[in-house]
Amino acid sequence: MWLPFFLAAVLWGVGAAMKVPRATRWAIIMVLYLAVLLASFLPSDKNPIRLMSGDTPDFWLLLGGFAIMVLIYRAGLNWLKARVQKPEDPVSQGPFTDTELNRYARHIVLREVGGLGQKKLKDAKVLVVGAGGLGSPALLYLAAAGVGTIGIVDDDEVDNSNLQRQVIHQDAGIGTPKVFSAAEAMTAQNPFVTVKPYHRRLSEEDAAALIADYDLVLDGTDNFDTRYLVNRICVAQGKPLISGALSQWEGQLSVFDPAQGAPCYQCVFPEAPAPGLAPSCAEAGVIGPLPGVIGSMMAVEAVKVIADAGAPLRGEMMIYDALYGESRKITLKRRADCPVCGGKT
Numbered sequence: 215m216w217l218p219f220f221l222a223a224v225l226w227g228v229g230a231a232m233k234v235p236r237a238t239r240w241a242i243i244m245v246l247y248l249a250v251l252l253a254s255f256l257p258s259d260k261n262p263i264r265l266m267s268g269d270t271p272d273f274w275l276l277l278g279g280f281a282i283m284v285l286i287y288r289a290g291l292n293w294l295k296a297r298v299q300k301p302e303d304p305v306s307q308g309p310f311t312d313t314e315l316n317r318y319a320r321h322i323v324l325r326e327v328g329g330l331g332q333k334k335l336k337d338a339k340v341l342v343v344g345a346g347g348l349g350s351p352a353l354l355y356l357a358a359a360g361v362g363t364i365g366i367v368d369d370d371e372v373d374n375s376n377l378q379r380q381v382i383h384q385d386a387g388i389g390t391p392k393v394f395s396a397a398e399a400m401t402a403q404n405p406f407v408t409v410k411p412y413h414r415r416l417s418e419e420d421a422a423a424l425i426a427d428y429d430l431v432l433d434g435t436d437n438f439d440t441r442y443l444v445n446r447i448c449v450a451q452g453k454p455l456i457s458g459a460l461s462q463w464e465g466q467l468s469v470f471d472p473a474q475g476a477p478c479y480q481c482v483f484p485e486a487p488a489p490g491l492a493p494s495c496a497e498a499g500v501i502g503p504l505p506g507v508i509g510s511m512m513a514v515e516a517v518k519v520i521a522d523a524g525a526p527l528r529g530e531m532m533i534y535d536a537l538y539g540e541s542r543k544i545t546l547k548r549r550a551d552c553p554v555c556g557g558k559t
Contacts, residue, residue, distance in 0.1 A: 222247075247278065309333055314406055318360050324523075331521030332360060338520045339363040341428035343416055343444055345392040346370070347495065347505030348434030348458045348512060350382035355513035356432075357400040361520070363408045364400065365428060366393045369415040379502045416440055421447050430519060432512050433457045433479075436494055438486035445470065445479035449555045454528075455479065456515050458508045460500050461492070463537035465508035468546060469515055469527045472555040476528035477548040481555065504536050 222243050310318070310332075321327045321335075340361050342349050345368040356364050370392050372383045380392075387395040393411030400409050412424065425431060425447045433444050433455060441457065448455040454471040457479055470479045486492075511532065518526045527543075534541045550556050 309336060311406075314360070317404075317406075321359070326523035327517075327521050331523060334521050335360045335517065336362040338430065339365070339428045340430045340432065340516060340520075341365040341367065341425060342432045342434065343367045343440065344434035344436070345380075345382065345396040346376065346434060346436070347379045347460060347500065348509040349396070349432070350380045351506045351509030352432055352434060352458075352513045352516070353396050353400055354382055354403060355510055356516060357404045357407050357409070359513065359517055360404065361407060361516070363410065363428075365410040365412060365424070366396050367412045367414065367416050367424070368392045368396075369413060375496075379500065379505045381506060416443060418443065422450070425453060426451060429453065430516060431455050432516060434509065434512070436460075438483075438492075441479060441483075442486070446554055449478050454519055454526075456512050456519070458512045460495060460505055460508060462498050463501055463504065464533065464535050465504050466531055466533045467508055467511050467515065467527065468531040469519065471519075471526075471528050472548065474528055475548075477546045478552060478555040481549045481552045482531070482546050484549070484552070501536055504534075507534060507536065 315322070318332050321332050322329050324331075338361050340356055340363070342353055342356070342364065345353065345366050349366070349368070353364065353366060368391075372380075372387045372390050372392055372395050374385075374388055376383060376392075377385060377388075382399045383390075383392065383395045384399075387398075391411075391413045393413045397409040397411045400407065414420075416424070421443055425444070431444060431448055431453055433441055435441060435444075445455060445457075447453075448470070449472055452473040454469055454474070455478075456467065456469050458465065458467040468482070470476060470482075472478050511534075515526050518524050529546050530543050531546055532541065532543050548555065
């Protein structure tokens with residue numbers, strides 16, 4: 215009676231050694247089982263095949279019935295598993311892909327940012343005016359942080375002299391419009407953000423319409439006409455403005471947001487300085503890493519404003535002296551006679 219089990223074990227072992235698929239091996243065992251079952255029904259009691267199979271079909275019928283019950287149970291269990299709906303997975307149902315969740319994990323575990331703050335970043339639209347020294351690090355870090363839509367306004371082209379500090383551009387991009395060079399670098403760094411390049415100088419005719427499409431503006435330009443224009447539009451539309459500036463070894467930045475009670479840019483700088491009093495980087499020079507420091511600080515302030523984290527530099531100006539490694543903050547006040555925001559909240 216035990217011979218069929220021995221044969222089954224041998225067949226299974228040989229099949230495994232020959233790497234025969236499991237389904238085929240089970241089919242062979244089934245054929246052996248049917249042969250033994252049929253042999254147990256042979257009429258003669260003296261039949262050696264029937265004697266070898268146990269002389270009675272009762273055991274084999276019970277064994278077959280048990281095997282059928284097991285198969286039915288497993289099939290029913292699999293059917294039930296297929297019918298049961300999985301509970302909602304917050305990852306798959308949420309706004310982020312698995313890759314994004316992994317990418318922004320260091321933000322999400324920050325108590326001040328978290329998942330809600332990262333969602334605000336993804337939904338935010340930030341316009342950066344200027345893709346030069348300050349715009350370069352700010353744009354890279356805004357893209358890396360997962361700001362959903364980033365606009366870039368600049369009418370300049372990449373020049374060899376820019377590469378000492380404008381780290382978003384590459385040597386191969388010399389002669390390319392800065393907005394396209396920057397957009398390429400940002401998309402390569404984070405394909406999950408949308409970058410909108412505007413290859414033109416911001417003007418009175420289009421500034422209001424352009425800024426209206428964004429929630430927050432970063433100004434990294436080096437001319438006062440553009441700074442005053444951006445400030446006027448941001449005040450009129452109630453948009454926060456993060457402004458940075460550089461000179462040789464020193465940089466400064468602030469968040470100008472009259473809608474939140476802070477002064478505007480023109481409260482602090484009522485008039486453009488006389489020619490020669492505020493020389494450009496080309497005229498006075500600038501240490502290469504300094505724009506990276508101030509531009510990165512501008513990106514930090516943007517993240518804080520968007521995610522409502524910490525205390526953004528509203529009503530304060532951060533001044534960093536790279537030559538002596540010193541930083542300080544000064545308090546800024548609104549001017550009641552400011553022609554842009556005076557008396558307005």
